[in-house]
Amino acid sequence: MTSPSTSGSCCSSDGSCGSATAADGQGVGVTTVYKVSGMTCGHCEGAVSKEISALDGVTAVKAVAASGEVTVTSGAPLEEEAVRAAVDEAGYELVGTA
Template identity: 65%
Template sequence: MTTEAKSGSCCTPDGSCGTGASTGAEAGAVTTVYQVTGMTCGHCEGAISQEISAIAGVSSVTATAATGRVTVVSAAPLDDEAVRAAVDEAGYELTGRA
């Protein structure tokens, strides 16, 4: 079906596949969308997702290379510098919040 492909979501490092629908968003969860440059493929999405997922409090990460957007769901607001460091560690550049 083309609906899944259009959502721009790919399998995540934990083996689950997303469709852009919110997952793991419990009551009180904070969703933040970041803009990242340099992503070109599913491998890029996975590398960024893996690094950001390691930040304490993060419950889910959806990186989409086609748009350069990374959606992060966390228990509390994240420190943007911690997210920037994780993206940098993965080899990409966080340009700010989307």
């Protein structure tokens, strides 16, 4: 039986975080940081995250209103126009990549 601290944990024994496949950055997807204007609060972050998360291939989204940055992880590069449409649907404006 494997110990819970190594099996299913995001942190490895060397203190780095991520799964074994994610640690080397190979085959785990693409992370892109976008600048979005108009986000001012947690509700804004949630609205933007919800719309971008609905795009095909998106595996993670983290929006930060204070910086206006939205970090998106996806299985393959996303079309900027698809991201722009999702941000527009949420009621905000995609400025571009950070």
